[in-house]
Amino acid sequence: MPKSAAEARAHLEMFYDAVARRATRTETFGALTLFIREGQGWPFYARPTLGSSVEPTVADVRAVRARQRELKVPQTFEWVDETTPALRAAAIEAELHVHEHPLMVLDPAELPAERPALPDLVTVRRIRADATDLAIVHSVAAVGFANPGTASGTDGPTERDTAALGQDPGLLSYLNERLRTGETVMFAAYGPAGPLCVGSYQHLYGTTEIVGVATLPAARRGGLAAAVTWELARHALTDGSETVFLSAGDQDVARVYDRLGFRSVGTALIAEAP
Known part of the structure; x- marks a missing residue:
């Protein structure tokens, strides 16, 4: 684990760039790099060019957005506020919505020795390749992220199973292959009605990002x-x-991770078209 927040952010910048380059080709627009997916999988985004000493401008952002529209991919940008502070103002001026997410790194010494307690009849297990309920497991995230935050709600197994019917077979096949190769590791909490909570991680060169x-x-x-x-x-x-x-959804979610030994090192920003 990097010793300081600044060292952690520098380390994560290298990870973000390396992970994206594994499955994309790149195009450069001023101080921004657009990562373009090659083959199956989820679309990527634009980020500040690694190691660039030039600040991104609103013209750079608009040029990337035009190219994203041409490619018919989401107009999204991701970066760390403390590393590239000028990009926030440029993104806002380019009429993007900017969302803040606490960026947190685990202190291994602070991770509890035992897993937090679970409700009765709930277990946690790893999701393996060729799981027969992969579409249902994957749909937990679709329903969960459609209802952001930590508040309880009414959407549950019925909405999850309905979402599973609309899952893209190509994306499920891609996810299944990542589970097979170990590029993605996924765990889920199961109750009597099936999967209730899901999460995964991707890793490269000794660094792991927990996502979803x-x-x-x-x-x-x-x-x-x-x-x-x-x-x-x-x-x-x-x-x-x-x-x-990991990047927490908001400060309330960050408090859950803080209890597990994750400590804030900055602010991850995501900008997207309205």
């Missing part, structure tokens, strides 16, 4: 996200990762 931790609104406030995140972090450390990090 989501709980069905009807199953919130039971500690499921904490338990799934603990399993992911423990697995990553056991598998040899030296740095484990």
Whole structure:
């Protein structure tokens, strides 16, 4: 784990760039790099060019947006505020919506020795390749992120199963292959009605990013996200990762991760078209 917040941010910049380059080709627009997906998978985004000493401008942002529209991919940008502070104002001037997410790195010494307690009849297990319920597991995140925050709600297994019917077979095949190769590691919390919470991680060169931790609104406030995140972090450390990090949805979510030993090192920003 990097010793200071500044060192952590510099380390994560290299990770972000390397992970994106594994499956994309790139185009440069001023101080921004657009990562363009090659083959199946989720679309990528634009980021500040690694190592650039030039500040991004509103003209750079608009040029990237025009190219994204041409490619018919989402108009999204991701960066760390403390590393590239000028990009926030440029994105806003280019009429993008900017969202803040606490950027947190795990202190391995602070990760609890035991997994947080689970409600009765709930277990956590790793999702393997060729899981027969992969579409249902993946749909937990779709329902969870459609209802952001930590508040309980009514959407539960019924909405999850409905969302599963609309899953893209190509994306499921891509995810399944990543599970097979170990590029993606996924855990889920199961109750009698099936998967209730899910999360995964991607890793490269001793660094792991935990992503997509989501709980069905009807199953919130039971500690499921904490338990799934603990399993992911423990697995990553056991598998040899030296740095484990994530971006929390908001400050309320960040408090869940803080109890697991994650510490804030900055602010991850995501900008997207209205």
